[in-house]
Amino acid sequence: MLFTHATVLTMNSTREIVEDGAIRVSDDRIDAIGKTSDLVTAHPDDDVIDLSGHIVMPGLIDTHVHTAQCMLRGISECGAVGEFSNWLFGRIFPLQGSYTEEDALASASLCILEMLKSGTTGFVECLLAERYGVDQIAQLCIDSGIRAALGKVVMDVSPATRDELGWHPGMWQTRESSIEGTVAAHETWDGAGDGRLQIWFGCRSAEPANDPSLFREVSDLAREREMGLTIHLAELPHDNDYAREHGYRSHVEFAAGHGLLGERTVLAHCTIADELDIEILAETGTSVSHNAGNNAAAAWGPARITDMLDAGVNVSIGCDGAPTNANMDLLRDLRIACHTARQRAGDRAALTSEMALEMATLNGARALRTHSYAGSLEAGKKADFITINTDAPHLQPVWNPAATAVFAAQGGDVDTVVIDGRVIMRAREVLTMDEEAILANVRGRFRGVAERAGVDGLASAWPTA
């Protein structure tokens, strides 16, 4: 199959851009990339998809996703949410803790559909709870065609702490069962879907609720089993207070002391990481997921992203949860990342379009541990790419395709998505999912979840007739 007449951002080692370029795909791999005229002449009998006017780039990778939260889209904007703990224990946990498996499947389907439609070809789920039905979510990922690392929840919160915090029982399980369930899911699902699916540890945060010995046990297990691990870390100032209570200077040093850092680990947020923390993150090869849109909406940070990149930390991008960020459009979050990094630095060159695209592709692939075969468009690598149709007023003219992608385009401009050599979306129609049914299902369910959870006030502050 030949994809022709596109502007190809290869993201290869020289970051070569091919004008009037073509990509030849054979099975799941890229067979060749070059000028359209050369590839058409060399392969006259191939089927052709004409991409005139499209920018082609590697598929985007979202390294911090809560699939269960898409059904809660925008609810942080429904009235005052108060402190983080009120938001979490008073609103989010009661809702998610009241999910049936059908609700969780509806939300995850919506999330994956939205990601595919906005150009995300791989993602890290950070907290997949057992009540959501691990098997059905794994199967959903495989059927949709996306790449995924599912971080299955592990936790150690005593019943007394749970009750004291008002932690919803639907979001709780014992340490033993949470670890056993994760190991079992790893044995069943890791490598499924031709290697598109991975099972990771999704640690609940290092906070007073969790017994710290959990982290050593889980990091040892991750090492033994060569599993990935993801955790929210160094998110808010109280995280450093917690670390100090345990004899560490910072939350990052706490994580290092409990074996949580390393090349298999993706840390979400790191909004309060300082210079010494950044050195540790770089030395240990730990990946950081920068959650620009969510952090800005929640008034967290700003994270020292450009300092991290300068120090050699592998920084990728994650949309985080839809309650606050309201959106899984990674192109939009790339733009917010550039805006906020520049404002913080007082320097408009602080984070360029090119750097942002590297974060969402090459760095994302390293975080997802797919970098040996994905993240750039090169002969021999997997055919994971997306196209942006620039035939639109807000996308013309194209001076610099990287800037068009990051600063002008939005998820709705993504036209075609190819993963593992398979066309997953063409002309904005996702071929692997039933969009109409997914939207109808969510519309029919979301209010029922709030009723069951007993959470009210989830509406506009304005009178509604």
Ligand SMILES: [Zn+2]
């Ligand atoms: Zn998160």
